[in-house]
Amino acid sequence: MSPPSLVRWASLFVLGMTASQVSAIATISAVGAKFFNSSSGDQFYIKGVAYQLTDDDPLVDEDQCKLDAALMQELGANTIRVYHVDPNENHDGCMSAFADAGIYLFVDLETYNTSISQSAPEWDSKLLDSYEKVLDTFQVYDNLAGVFVGNEVLTTANGSWAAPYVKAAARDVKAYRDSKGYREIPVGYAAADIAELRPMLQDYMACSTNSSEDLDFFSLNAYEWCGDNTYEGSGYSELQKNATGYSIPIFFSEDGCNTSPPRTFEDQSAIFGDEMADTWSGAIIYEWIQVANGYGLISYGPSVSATATGSDISDGFTVKGTPTPISPDFSNLKSVWATLTPTGVALSDYTASASTITPLACPAETSGVWNVDPSAALPTLGQAATVSDSASATGSGSSSSGSGTSSGSSASSTASSSKGAAAAGIVSPGAGLLGSTNAVAIYGTLVAFTGFMAWWL
Template sequence: MRSVVLTCALAGAVVVAAIPTISVKGSKFFTSEGDQFFVKGIAYQLVPDDPLIDNTQCKLDAALMKDLGTNSIRVYHVDPEADHEGCMSTFADAGIYLWVDLDTFNTQIEQDAPHWNETQLEAFQKVMDEFQQFDNTAGFFVGNEVLTKPNGSVAAPFVKAAARDLKAYRDSKNYRNIPVGYSAADIASLRPMLQNYMACGTNASESLDFFSLNAYEWCGDSSYEQSGYDELTRNVTDYNIPIFLSETGCNEPSPRNFEDQTAIFGDEMTPYWSGSIIYEWIQEANNYGLIKYGEKVDPAASGAPPDGFTRSGTPTPISPDFPNLSNQWKTLTPSGVKESDYTPTLTPPPCPAYTSDVWEVNGGVALPSVGQTFDSAVKSSITASTTVPSGTGQPSASPTEGAAPGSPIKEVQGMSVGLLGLLLGFFWWM
């Protein structure tokens, strides 16, 4: 949030920073106080356009999130023209940071016929302009699950170009060095090529500041090995930028016990991972909610939402999921390393080579400029290479596809959603 000036008749004016800021050093996040930061987050998109303008609602939710042990929220869409000072101040007072997607409903990068143009850039810039002023803005996403299939890999240079241009804009405006990253779908055939591509290259201005993954692999009474978390971790032990789970929380079988949090914040993963964001805060038909705002109503009733789930009011924890997560987080407090004691030594990974039907981008190709679309010339520059036989020259990927039973169906209007209920919700919102 913005620094607050307190005027005291005896002591004069004193500037107080309400919350430490977050930055990147090497493969870790640190607060401005020098402590390593681990994300304990919740996905928070109550309404389609902007959940951060109703401070009365923010106060109710922030208080309960603080009790839960939350230190972050992820918001998928905001209105850059709205006033966010009240909600951002409320969350800062509760010790909660924001990870916000820069795209809007009509400016996201598409994997089919990808492009990156001035309209998209200006829209992303407006969101950055608004939220850079708040100390509890922890990071920006330039995309959410843009790539969901192998032949969608040709969109990766456009995502990376967006990150390049937003980082350059941030620096040209002398904004705080707020990290810029990407939230990826957990697609085994694209991992780990995608995460390596987003960090590769000798030009740091073109690589992401962080990478994150929407993974629903640990379901029910699973384990570090059975879930595939061990494979995910083996693929990032030499990763040179921070990585965390930007969505997780498999809900089948239910109830959710959130035992995966023990692994994420345990000794096997904290040297390499920076936490997780649980999907999601509100209860909807997809049954991922941690709270509800009252009982479900008949969608046919006058004024009722189409799916029957109210999206405002006093939040009521859903049992046993809410207390299960709370009990996990209360026992998991990784200390990490002090920034002053940390000297990064990792270097960027090699840019993955072209592999037919697996990763159709030719290593460290020149990124598209603003205004370029995926025409024949761009396609030629991205994909031209000597084909690498499938299965050679690439790190191993998890045997699972990541979309565990009960996990949300992805990429509806750029936000991860679940099945019929959230589809109905989007018809209502739009």
């Protein structure tokens, strides 16, 4: 074999080794009411940050992702949540950057114009096609920890009639996942913290005796613990009471009240401590970038004029560059997380008890409060809510968050108004399924083959 050929094969061998190393991160699975690392069997606790940067897909700029992943690793984060992505883009660089830093992704399947509407609930093939497209794109990444079929679809006390449509979405996304032979990527929902609907919504999402109709996890966007509060005074004791005995993993998909700055993140000690760690699987702090709502952990530079334009400017803030920690919030969270390392339970010790977990009973229908018949079948694909459903969905119509004793009750859903919730009721046709999944699979096969050949020769 000529020297040039040896060089070429050696290069392919290195490429094959690099690809193998990039994907060498254990997957996360949901078993019973907990998450586990598939390699070590250790229980997985989420220490996450919401990562959107702009209204566009933040997982397409590899250089930016590398900068952010490095600082997140220093912070102690192991998870990010991204609300909106473009399945037509290439995400290999960013997903590798986060995998190399030991960071997992929870991604929302909905977009700004494809989501389930609370005001006129329906679940149709256009929405399903759109959700499937995102799943097709991201399922190739081992550090995909889970997907959301909705974010704060129910936002008012009289929004319960939309709940079956969220659950139908989870059912069909799970069925599609299984039909494609994908690994059992957990499918769940991020709920607004509406006191009138808790714990009915929480129980409803996991109450079926048919596991194919249940969510794989449930999460809560909650901003109840504000400033110098307590486990009881914040309402967390009530959240724990409602979650005790829950049959699927539950965690905070948004957290970090900022009404009493600076943020000291005292609630993390409860979430990862003796009070809640046996029931809750962690928290995702809102949010990474500093914008007008003041929830940021880092900034990419000083604020600029609200009318300023440029590829790195959005609404008066720089959205790209070297991340600089916001003081003292960043260091406060880093310090708190460093002291919190719950071990949980090993999968080998948990499997037997997980098989005996019984889902909670579905909440009874209560006129004006919980307008969902527990015995009714879930909506079928293409079904929309009827006028009669609307007539039964009565209630106060007010949005409330937290418990009555929570000093942070007015904060819930405020943070997510920046980049969290998709616009409700706006549905656009979904496009055809992306072909990049097959391309990635073929590429991986070729790389593996060439690596083997280089070794053999």
